[in-house]
Structures are given as structure tokens and as C-alpha cells.
Amino acid sequence: MQEQDNAEKLTQTISDIVKFTGKIRDINFDEAATKQFIVLPILTALGWNYGNIDTLEVFPEFRVGNNKVDYALQYEGKPLVLVECKRWSANIEMEEPQDQIARYIFQEGVDIGVATNGRKWDFYFAYKTHVPWRNRRFCTIELDNQKEAIANFQKYLSKSKVIDGSAKAEAENIIAERTGIQWDPKPPSSEETEDLRREDA
Numbered sequence: 001m002q003e004q005d006n007a008e009k010l011t012q013t014i015s016d017i018v019k020f021t022g023k024i025r026d027i028n029f030d031e032a033a034t035k036q037f038i039v040l041p042i043l044t045a046l047g048w049n050y051g052n053i054d055t056l057e058v059f060p061e062f063r064v065g066n067n068k069v070d071y072a073l074q075y076e077g078k079p080l081v082l083v084e085c086k087r088w089s090a091n092i093e094m095e096e097p098q099d100q101i102a103r104y105i106f107q108e109g110v111d112i113g114v115a116t117n118g119r120k121w122d123f124y125f126a127y128k129t130h131v132p133w134r135n136r137r138f139c140t141i142e143l144d145n146q147k148e149a150i151a152n153f154q155k156y157l158s159k160s161k162v163i164d165g166s167a168k169a170e171a172e173n174i175i176a177e178r179t180g181i182q183w184d185p186k187p188p189s190s191e192e193t194e195d196l197r198r199e200d201a
Contacts, residue, residue: 010045010153014146017041021119021143029088029118035070038118039085047159048073057159064104072110075163083114090117098122102136111168114157119143123156125171138174 017024017038029037040050043058050058055074062072062079072079084101086092097115102124105113113124123139139156141149154161161167 006045006047006158007150007154010042011146011150013041013045014143014149014153017118018143018146024088024118031085031087031090034088034118035085038088039071039083039116042153043071043073043083043157046153046157064108067104069101069104072108073157073159073162075159079108079110080162081112081114081157082108082110083116086115086117088118092117092120092122098124098137112156112162112171121153123171125168125175135178136175138171138178 024038027033040058043050048058049055050060052058056077057074059072059074059079060070061068062070062082064082069082070085071083073081073083082101082104084097084104086097090097092098092115101113101115101122105111105124105126111126115122115124119142121141122137123141124136125138126136139152141152143149155170156162156167158167
């Protein structure tokens with residue numbers, strides 16, 4: 001019942017956002033507005049409660065090394081997904097935001113990372129040394145394609161799928177089939193993490 005309610009809420013949320021994309025563009029949503037009116041409503045519709053202070057399951061400005069990522073989606077205090085947000089008009093195809101989220105998930109030992117400007121969401125699976133970020137991207141969601149967006153959001157970012165591990169398993173299979181790369185499930189070593197911290201300093 002909860003899954004059905006979330007599916008209906010997600011459908012309505014995305015429909016409302018797409019309906020007002022012209023207005024959003026005219027207002028030129030900055031990053032804060034994009035997070036407030038686009039990203040958080042979508043996360044809420046996917047079952048993540050950003051107002052729950054007991055669980056802190058949508059943790060803002062989550063520290064990763066010497067940097068901060070916009071949101072960590074957590075379960076029992078453990079980050080499972082990192083989300084990096086940009087303003088609505090930002091071009092997230094540029095290397096900087098993509099490389100940024102790939103580095104963050106590697107550094108934190110998290111399996112899934114998302115870079116988004118609200119209208120486009122790029123999903124990445126775990127960092128692998130010397131593998132370009134393009135080879136780690138396993139899904140792109142564009143809100144204009146509402147039916148596909150809803151299906152992929154539910155598959156890869158719904159709270160239930162992230163927690164039960166099926167989102168991770170799907171992502172791993174996609175990457176393995178596409179590239180032939182087998183992903184190391186072990187978290188990064190302390191030496192590898194320290195190398196990134198020095199680069200980010």
C-alpha cells in the first residue's frame with residue numbers, strides 16, 4: 001500500500017514539475033530553489049523523509065573528506081546514496097559535477113551517487129580507480145520523459161529499493177553487462193581515501 005501511495009505521489013510530483021518548467025526557467029531557479037522545489041519533493045515522493053530528525057535519513061551538507069555533498073540518503077545512520085545538486089540551468093554534462101560525485105561516493109565508500117540539476121538526474125555506481133566517470137554512469141533520468149522517469153526513479157532511488165539492495169544490484173548488473181568491468185565491492189582502502197583527501201585539500 002505504501003509503495004502504491006509513493007508511486008502515485010511521485011507521478012503527481014513529476015507531472016507538477018514538468019507543468020511548470022517554463023515558469024521555473026523564467027525565474028531561473030538557483031541551486032537552493034532547485035533543491036527546495038524540485039529535488040526534495042522528488043525524494044519525499046520516493047519515501048525519503050527529509051524532516052525526520054530521529055533518522056536523519058536525508059542529511060544535508062554531508063561532509064565527505066574536506067568537502068560537502070548536498071544530501072546523503074541514510075539508513076540507520078549509514079549513507080547509502082549521495083546526491084549532488086546544481087542549479088536548474090546548470091549543464092551537468094560538464095566533467096566537474098560528474099567527476100565530483102564519482103569521487104565523493106568513492107571517498108565515502110558509498111555505492112550509488114547522483115548528480116542533478118532537477119530536470120536531469122545522472123546515476124553512478126561505485127568508483128573504480130582508472131575507470132572514467134562515463135563508464136560508471138548506469139542511468140540518466142530526464143523529467144520530460146515522465147513514464148520512464150517514474151520507472152527508473154522507483155527502481156534506483158526509492159527508499160525501499162535502496163535499503164533492500166536491489167537498486168545496487170541492478171546498477172552493478174547494468175555496468176557489468178555494458179563494459180565487462182567487474183566491480184570491487186570492498187570499500188576504498190585508507191591509502192586510496194587519503195590520496196583523494198590530499199588532492200581535494
